Amino acid sequence: MATVRTEISEIVTGLGLFGYRDLDRALAARPRSIGNLDDRVFDRLDNAYAAKKHDEIFSTAYANGEIFARANVGLRGRVPWLVEWKGPHRPPAYEQIPADLRVDHVYLISCKYGSDILHNASPWHVFDRALAERARRGGDWFAEVAPESFQEFYTEVRKHVTDPSLPALVTALDADHRAALRSALKGRWPRSLRYDWEIVGFEIARNSASHLMERTSTRRDREELLWRLLRLAASPYFVLGADRQGLPIRYRVLTPWDFRNRYRMRRFDMWGDHAGQPTVRWRAEVVDREDSTPRTVEGHVEIRWSHGKFAGVPEAKIYLDTPHHDVAGYEPINSGN
């Protein structure tokens, strides 16, 4: 089930769209024109509100909804006819737009609170397919991009763990082996393996970055990659939420067409970083066509095991390091516009 935090942020943003005088009245009214919301969810909201544990999210989310309802690029003061909440269920197929709310069948709103994560994908999807479509190949990315050094590192790990049932080849690990390694290596890397892991991690990062840069050799390819990284979609949508400090963020996500009309991409780079776990940095330099000012968008990708060391295949977490409101392609929404 979605955490109560997520539920509050999404629904209360939706409540803010209706133009009630304040949050108390909106909660009391339980507007019928919010789709997919039953009384149990409203009860949970009321309880959470009474418990006063999530005050900041309640007020930020409500204010975000109110501002979008008034904004010129938003509802311009019209009362919504229908607000649909996507709810805790995942969309049936691959979805390009991470929308949590839909207003009048048209306006798509994504609610994002305290997260700088753009994607959480498989390394194949990111570095091999350039986010273009779901990866068709899976498997251990670490063994794929750094076969020799990852094997050497595994040999060291095997000495350290001293489990005779572990195979000599890292590619021969099965699910039980991986579970055993996971519990044997819980927490930080043991001191004796830390340095070796850093070396392998750096190589994994460098090779992943160069693999993707080879796959996307033309400027067109790289511009498309940037669009995908930033989750620009064929249709515009809106992000309402708060940054890590709790300050509100509100912006409209341009389509690639809008983006190209407004910005020219000068260059896109990606390189491996020497940073503990495998980390790949990326940076795009664009020029605003209106006033020729340069703008930079940057972020990084962590390639890591998501469920413990050696357990399962690695995943690639893509972070945005540029503040949301400074990103070319994310147009801030203020009370005035």
Next chain:
DNA sequence: AAGTAAATATGTGAGGGCGT
């Protein structure tokens, strides 16, 4: 030096999809 904020690293539950 202690306290706090930011950055980094690791962990978790859910559920759809896909291989068997």
Next chain:
DNA sequence: ACGCCCTCACATATTTACTT
């Protein structure tokens, strides 16, 4: 037809950096 695996969306723990 079903169970495991992978992806998704954060949550939480630990380190490091910065103040006072």
